[in-house]
Amino acid sequence: MTDFQTDLALISDAAKAAGELAMRHFRQDPKVWWKEGNSPVSEADYAVDDLLKKILLEARPGYGWLSEEMQHADLRDVGSDRFFVVDPIDGTRAFLRGEDTWCVSVAVVENGRPVAGVIAATALGEHFEVSADTPTRLNGVVCAVSSPGPADALRLAVPDSMRKRLQEAGGDTVLLEKAVPSLAYRLALVAAGRIDGTLVRPRANDWDIAAADLLIERAGGLLSDRHGDASLYRSHGKRHGLLVASSLGAQDRVRRLAAVIPDRTEEI
Template sequence: MLETFERAALEAGKAIMQVYREGCPSARKADNSPVTIADERAERIIIAQLEAAFPKTPIIAEESVAAGNVPVIGRSFFLVDPLDGTREFIDKRPEFTVNIAYISDGRPVAGIVYAPALGVAFAGENDKAEKLLVDDHFQVTQRTVIRVRPQPADRTALASRSHNSPQTDVFLAANAIAQCTNIGSSLKFCMLAEGLADVYPRFTRTMEWDTAAGDAVLRAAGGSTVTLDGLPLTYGKTSQAHDSDFANPNFISWGSARSALERA
């Protein structure tokens, strides 16, 4: 499965980088979030690859959902964010990513996060996570197994560059975390997986396609993502009384498998 993810992500990244270099106008979707032709081209590429390899598996993709194309899901399905960090993309910051994940029984069990402007990707499946170096020809040149680090006494937190909140500052103070780095897109999960940071608290709205691929990489590397009650973040959340389909609650991602309740 990861081989298909890798091919789709690299091809989508190539299309995205063409638009990135040439520049393009952006538009606003119904939820006021930005969208560009790069999002749309990348999503078409990814969906075509997934449908060809796994024709019976439903695909929940961000731009398709925004257009009203929402297939019925079962126990297994794909989650696709063709361009996570569109604001970074528009502002010419290189932290945007291509995200593809496979969900089984509510868990993200395989995923890839590809940052084409940085020439790096992260993939995870079956308790194994890797960092991939990608050259200018969109070919993988190196693969390195990655793992979360033991939690140090002086922990480093990660926060969203574009979606930070006062609750994040409260969390950092309550957990005596003095060092916090802001970074865009799902790369925050990957930094935890690589052992470069320790915790990523998220108190502003996300959708499942925003988090699933990075969460899959993090869990494969030995980390965890939990809701504020300490339970694992699940996927495939539909018919939610308090929010729209596939919307996430607030969560904490840790560079370890222990829950938030165990840390309280």
């Protein structure tokens, strides 16, 4: 077993435990606070974050740590060769509404790129996992991105704010699926071939996308900026511009559609 696979086994078990803990708070009216930017965070988010930090850093004390629930003052480049990137509950709003489209997202990053990743959509009974030297798997079964033909309409799931622009730009060449509130889970659907692609609004954070990035790559696709360049990740975190995810064969088509989407979130 390689180092990447050993790390994958660790984060896979940790994500399963985290998902089980989240389920104990799910639909139980957890206490909620509001962060900067009017974003909710619940006692479930904090509990899951604490559990993951305990499990992962006890097992890998030399690794760095980047989590959505870190205080801004604690975000720094730790200079570690490898670090964890964690979103304890991606899709907190859906979680608080009692909807099941939320997930636990955990990645290991080395030299700016993810080398192991897990997305545990526990309420749906779906567990995605991958390492840099294994294929993407969903519940243990290898999966791959879709392969739409050049004449096939693209099945895209996008934020509601983008739907009108994309429908006008794509017409009959685009089939817009129901919006998915968890970004990490939406990207996982690309890796599993359930949708052909998606666009990600500007200002997504590392913890939103790192695990799914590797899921898509190893499933035969690409998560990139509008120019086709892959993302790099740092232990102090960063926000990304508009991102495009699809199979390699559909990238050009999806990037052309992305041209109608501005780079400023307030314009979307």
